[in-house]
Amino acid sequence: MILGIDIGGTTIKFGIVTEKGEILATERHDTLENTKNPEDFINLLVDISRKYIASYPQVKGIGIGVPGQLSLDRSTLVQANNLGSLNGTKIVPLLKEAFPDLIVRLENDANCTALGEMYFGGHDKDDFIMIALGTGVGGGVIVHRKLFIGAKGNAGEVGFLVVGPKRQVLENYLGQRHLTNYVKEELSKPENADNSLHSVEDLTVESVYYAAKDGNQLALNVWDYVGELIGETVVGLAHSFDVTKFIIGGGVGKAFELFKDSAEKAALSYFSSYYADTFQLLPAGCEEDTGLVGAASLVLNELEDF
Amino acid sequence: MILGIDIGGTTIKFGIVTEKGEILATERHDTLENTKNPEDFINLLVDISRKYIASYPQVKGIGIGVPGQLSLDRSTLVQANNLGSLNGTKIVPLLKEAFPDLIVRLENDANCTALGEMYFGGHDKDDFIMIALGTGVGGGVIVHRKLFIGAKGNAGEVGFLVVGPKRQVLENYLGQRHLTNYVKEELSKPENADNSLHSVEDLTVESVYYAAKDGNQLALNVWDYVGELIGETVVGLAHSFDVTKFIIGGGVGKAFELFKDSAEKAALSYFSSYYADTFQLLPAGCEEDTGLVGAASLVLNELEDF
Structure with a gap:
């Protein structure tokens, strides 16, 4: 079980995604309202994540998709067109502080969608x-x-x-x-x-x-x-x-x-x-909530390495 | 010290290349004459390599550049436009048989040239x-x-x-x-x-x-x-x-x-x-014998991993 967070231009979507790509619970928050400064944004991520993890203690990790360019080490949102105030926010270290025992992965949203296709698109593709x-x-x-x-x-x-x-x-x-x-x-x-x-x-x-x-x-x-x-x-x-x-x-x-x-x-x-x-x-095989399922796939991809 | 072999459409070039990219000795053989069948081709590579290694016992490895497409594991020349009779030749395993203690690496010739630039082009580039x-x-x-x-x-x-x-x-x-x-x-x-x-x-x-x-x-x-x-x-x-x-x-x-x-x-x-x-x-910083120097760079790149 994975917590996916899909940060879009208009809404931030949270969802519990199973290893089979099913979405068990989901909620949306307004992007504009919650990205005015990095502190409020991180607090939202931590609060909602904490709530879901309390209800779903099997959650292995948090996967986050953002519409922008990331640092090479995947810790930081470097630049996003529509989330200007978040540029430079070290999203992964800040979430890791709150959830030290969970896998936390950040990725570009289109990259997430690609991973989502790999796991849940029904194509069975490695390349x-x-x-x-x-x-x-x-x-x-x-x-x-x-x-x-x-x-x-x-x-x-x-x-x-x-x-x-x-x-x-x-x-x-x-x-x-x-x-x-x-x-x-x-x-x-x-x-x-x-x-x-x-x-x-x-x-x-x-x-x-x-x-x-x-x-x-x-x-x-x-x-x-x-x-x-x-x-x-x-x-x-x-x-x-x-x-x-x-x-x-x-x-x-x-x-x-x-x-x-x-x-x-x-x-x-x-x-x-x-x-x-x-x-x-x-x-594409995935049709609905591709952003959320894609974000969750980040954690699956991390688990594959072990 | 590395033995570089640059297989071109008209000549096959052998050369001893130092870690600084200097060429100490070199010789050419006709491609057409020596690629009529895989056996003769491999025999030429083995014979000339043996000769050079006898003179330069410090040679750490053999790097070979070929103008064609390789197998993913880099063992085999899959397809070359001008070396038709060699398609499918398992160049690396066959050379490894003759030189079990040396590093043997095969790569596409343009890829070799790129590696040659990295080591000897004076650009000091990682990407x-x-x-x-x-x-x-x-x-x-x-x-x-x-x-x-x-x-x-x-x-x-x-x-x-x-x-x-x-x-x-x-x-x-x-x-x-x-x-x-x-x-x-x-x-x-x-x-x-x-x-x-x-x-x-x-x-x-x-x-x-x-x-x-x-x-x-x-x-x-x-x-x-x-x-x-x-x-x-x-x-x-x-x-x-x-x-x-x-x-x-x-x-x-x-x-x-x-x-x-x-x-x-x-x-x-x-x-x-x-x-x-x-x-x-x-x-490009490399001007002469880029194919040979590039082929030799394959072995340097291998050594970097250790």
Whole structure:
């Protein structure tokens, strides 16, 4: 039994996660309210953790996911985009003080999601790269059942390979805002003046998903374009890490069936047989509470070492 | 003292290399002649090695570089483009049989060059990525003074990230043949009809280097283009590995001064301060016999572990 803590931009989620990935109890707290200063933030973590550990004394450890860059030794949140006041907070030592007998592990949230896929995604994989298509594009690289954190500790930023017709980083195409803007640009072309997507009041990636499912050609083309860009990215990553399994998650990743073919086609147009023979592109297996389950996976991964 | 063996497409080079990277004795053998079958090849390695070890009994180990893909355990040459008959040869166990008391290490040749840079390039680096611009584009990734070999053993193929205006892998722009063809295409444009490069009988990358040094604008533009493509590649690699030092080697790499500025400019146009603050692009420090010195470095890297 593990206590997972998923620190997101809007909520901090606590949850008791079993070794099978089931969530037994969970609660949410507001991020903004609880991250005004490091002291209050750590107090919240300690208080809620203490409460859960009292109810679940079998808890072996605490796994924490944060949306930001960590120190190489995984003790400290170095920099987070939306948790500015917490930059530099030594989260692990501070929690260890309160819980000296528990395993305490901190990791980047996208890396957590990757580990969560390893344990609970049903893929049974030792080596893969997770591409999380959400508000931004995050990722995690798993090599021999371990997260690859690189030279300075923040490797696997798979959304920042330069690809595509605009020679931009992947996130600048597929981050949700960018992707929506791309669709709006396409819609503004004279030949698309009659497209049914014009009638959608508040255009989102989800509307483009449903339009494509309904056979809207512009929407289908958008997903082909998404697939091509993922395909190009996957080629760079495969050659960098010698990994040929890719798991696509995140909100935009739910359109997997719509971009899978063009992504595979694009990747295979570059791959030699050494890569093509084992190449696999798969949708994420974990669907709900991936952040929480991922954070808990940190402790499982630590226990594996013993 | 180390015996280095550098197996290239045309020659097999043997050499005694000191711990300071000096080469005391060396000899070459024809590759084609000695790779017709694995038996003859291994016999050559054993015979020449025995001879050197008799003269230099201080030799601690044998380091071998090969232009191809290796097994994850580094015992076997799995696949080499130009050494077809050797595919599958268990080079390390076969040499270990002949030299049971010596360290025997096998590695991909570009990886060897990267290690050679670490020990003898004068950079004093623990983390960097080597980009070797030669006939093709090879590379090696050093993280915490170790080669990163990835999930299946052949990571760091830095020439195979998809970049640039043609959405092609780096090698398809910068491999020597491709680069020469690009220059020829540029020369065939009407506005370049008077360019002095037309008078070069057998156009090579070297002629473009000297033309640029003489102020030829087309040639200067070619190196800017080379730099841009390297810059884009470096961005993907930095985010993948969280490494921000890049060392450029190989024949084409000798034009470093001509493409450095455009490469840096391109990379910095993408980097956040996290990367930009420590970003360095450097020319290779090793100039001669990099393959041999690199192969010998394998044994030094092994000795470091003790």
